[in-house]
Amino acid sequence: xxxxxxxxGKGGTGKTSxxxxxxxxxxxxxxxxxxxxDASNLSLVVGAENVQRREYSGGDVAIIDPxxxxxxxxxxxxxxxxxxxxxxxxxxxxxxxxxxxxxxxFVCPAxxxxxxxxxxxxxxxxxxxxxxxxxxxxxxxGAENSGRLSTQVRRIADEIAKAEEAExxxxxxxPGISCPAIAAxxxxxxxxxxxxxxxxxxxxxERALEMAKKMHIPSGVLVNRxxxxxxxxxxxxxxxxxxxxxxxxxxxxxxxxxxxxxxxxTVLEATNDERIISVLKAAWHSIAVRxxxxx
Amino acid sequence: MSEKGTxxxxxxxxGKGGVGKTTxxxxxxxxxxxxxxxxxxxxxxxEEPNVGIFLETQLQESMDAIVYRPxxxxxxxxxxxxxxxxxxxxxxxxLPNYVIxxxxxxxxxxxxxxxxxxxxxxxxxxxxGKISLYRVSASLLFLEGRLDIGQEIASAMVRQTRDRAMRxxxxxxxxxxxxxxxxxxxxxAREAMIKSDAVLLVVEPTPFGLHDMNLVYRLxxxxxxxxALVINKESPGYEGIEQFAQHEELPILARIPYxxxxxxxxxxxxxxxxxxxxxxxxxxxxxxxxxxxxxxxNRPRG
Numbered sequence: 001x002x003x004x005x006x007x008x009g010k011g012g013t014g015k016t017s018x019x020x021x022x023x024x025x026x027x028x029x030x031x032x033x034x035x036x037x038d039a040s041n042l043s044l045v046v047g048a049e050n051v052q053r054r055e056y057s058g059g060d061v062a063i064i065d066p067x068x069x070x071x072x073x074x075x076x077x078x079x080x081x082x083x084x085x086x087x088x089x090x091x092x093x094x095x096x097x098x099x100x101x102x103x104x105x106f107v108c109p110a111x112x113x114x115x116x117x118x119x120x121x122x123x124x125x126x127x128x129x130x131x132x133x134x135x136x137x138x139x140x141x142g143a144e145n146s147g148r149l150s151t152q153v154r155r156i157a158d159e160i161a162k163a164e165e166a167e168x169x170x171x172x173x174x175p176g177i178s179c180p181a182i183a184a185x186x187x188x189x190x191x192x193x194x195x196x197x198x199x200x201x202x203x204x205x206e207r208a209l210e211m212a213k214k215m216h217i218p219s220g221v222l223v224n225r226x227x228x229x230x231x232x233x234x235x236x237x238x239x240x241x242x243x244x245x246x247x248x249x250x251x252x253x254x255x256x257x258x259x260x261x262x263x264x265x266t267v268l269e270a271t272n273d274e275r276i277i278s279v280l281k282a283a284w285h286s287i288a289v290r291x292x293x294x295x
Numbered sequence: 296m297s298e299k300g301t302x303x304x305x306x307x308x309x310g311k312g313g314v315g316k317t318t319x320x321x322x323x324x325x326x327x328x329x330x331x332x333x334x335x336x337x338x339x340x341x342e343e344p345n346v347g348i349f350l351e352t353q354l355q356e357s358m359d360a361i362v363y364r365p366x367x368x369x370x371x372x373x374x375x376x377x378x379x380x381x382x383x384x385x386x387x388x389x390l391p392n393y394v395i396x397x398x399x400x401x402x403x404x405x406x407x408x409x410x411x412x413x414x415x416x417x418x419x420x421x422x423x424g425k426i427s428l429y430r431v432s433a434s435l436l437f438l439e440g441r442l443d444i445g446q447e448i449a450s451a452m453v454r455q456t457r458d459r460a461m462r463x464x465x466x467x468x469x470x471x472x473x474x475x476x477x478x479x480x481x482x483x484a485r486e487a488m489i490k491s492d493a494v495l496l497v498v499e500p501t502p503f504g505l506h507d508m509n510l511v512y513r514l515x516x517x518x519x520x521x522x523a524l525v526i527n528k529e530s531p532g533y534e535g536i537e538q539f540a541q542h543e544e545l546p547i548l549a550r551i552p553y554x555x556x557x558x559x560x561x562x563x564x565x566x567x568x569x570x571x572x573x574x575x576x577x578x579x580x581x582x583x584x585x586x587x588x589x590x591x592x593n594r595p596r597g
Contacts, residue, residue: 011312101404145481176342198562
């Protein structure tokens with residue numbers, strides 16, 4: 001079974017559109033896995049039927065019992081996250097700022113502080129319109145995106161893939177290069193970066209490729225909206241060659257992408273444009289063949 | 296626009312990536328500066344900072360962004376194992392005759408270090424990125440936070456860049472701070488907006504744009520900050536954003552139609568606002584909305 005992650009560095013380059021198109025091509029034989037846990041969109045285009053929800057707790061939050069609090073302020077001296085504030089001669093916790101470290105609870109002389117599990121998101125399992133299992137999540141607004149929720153989503157996708165003997169897990173990743181992106185890429189066979197020919201896109205791609213290189217994961221680049229700037233498109237090709245990663249060509253700017261998203265469909269279901277179809281098919285089939293027999 | 300000694304800080308958020316936060320942030324900061332206002336523009340998208348691509352800058356100063364992580368001092372350790380009990384993040388494995396630290400799991404809470412009975416875990420500096428201050432023009436400063444590649448915790452970097460921007464603004468009595476925030480609706484986005492006076496949400500009219508904006512809007516709503524929408528890359532055929540705005544009673548300040556020439560300019564790191572009347576008009580609406588907030592916020596102080 002192969003694990004393929006779709007990442008980008010820069011946001012809004014078309015990760016989800018590409019992941020959804022690959023999901024469409026893979027049909028029932030793939031497990032779809034959306035690791036962009038604070039902006040999860042894959043299910044909006046591949047569909048989600050028979051949705052099962054489970055709560056996710058990624059850590060604790062401190063809570064001060066006002067009956068016991070003596071207002072001594074030891075806790076505020078301990079907290080490094082500005083999460084404790086005075087209130088009526090006592091103290092209270094700003095839950096949104098609390099890191100859940102428990103330092104305040106350890107040092108409170110009145111034992112007035114308890115650590116309780118905090119809900120930090122939901123994980124959903126469902127089936128796409130193509131009958132493939134899909135796992136996605138929603139991080140609670142403002143929660144730390146440490147990558148742990150993504151890792152949990154990945155673990156569930158792995159279990160389903162094993163149980164159903166799926167050929168592939170397709171991971172739609174988050175933008176950026178820190179924890180969440182690292183969690184989406186960890187343990188994959190291949191990372192496909194969707195880039196765009198803008199100076200911002202190139203700069204972000206360079207950083208993202210460096211991340212993949214540090215992680216020793218084979219990767220490739222697919223350009224989206226290639227005709228916005230053909231010079232930069234060639235530059236991305238050169239960057240890919242210099243970085244010794246695959247270059248999968250360029251998709252062209254087309255309103256079919258936006259139309260597909262608005263219709264809740266993958267682009268391959270919404271376009272007749274052979275230039276879009278052929279690039280996506282070629283990339284997916286080549287990658288799929290290469291990793292097909294991975295255990 | 297604002298009174299002496301009062302800075303108005305506005306954060307530009309979106310939820311979804313690639314919808315035009317940076318375009319709006321840069322154009323807004325440049326316009327305010329061109330009107331003679333003293334402005335600081337800060338790039339808080341520390342994983343992928345792109346504001347600098349659009350500006351001609353002169354570096355003023357650069358400094359390392361530092362967090363503190365424990366270091367084990369074997370000679371002082373009495374192997375009591377308390378550090379491991381104090382650490383909620385599994386960043387410490389206290390073995391019978393050895394202590395292993397996992398700095399990438401550490402949240403920097405200091406509990407292990409402060410509570411170690413023999414002070415065997417001093418906190419030492421650990422670089423996570425770089426904060427650089429640039430001058431763009433007499434009235435425009437630019438501050439960039441750039442996370443080192445391979446560093447995992449972006450929100451600390453956002454927080455430090457943000458606080459540095461606020462200090463800079465207070466010291467130089469600037470009238471405006473504009474924050475270009477990271478995408479998403481997690482902690483990093485929250486850090487980027489939580490100390491600002493107002494939030495501008497840039498959104499693209501698709502179900503993706505709506506979904507992700509809705510998530511980040513919950514954060515803004517919780518904070519009680521004034522908020523308004525700018526629809527970017529508008530094209531006919533989608534009403535979801537209007538319905539959302541109506542339901543939440545949020546003003547839509549402007550609609551910027553999709554323009555391939557703007558996309559081309561953007562691709563080259565150019566932004567000549569004057570060439571795009573729709574963008575210019577949007578900025579006018581934004582500045583007048585912000586000015587009305589400034590007037591309101593100054594009123595109680597007389």
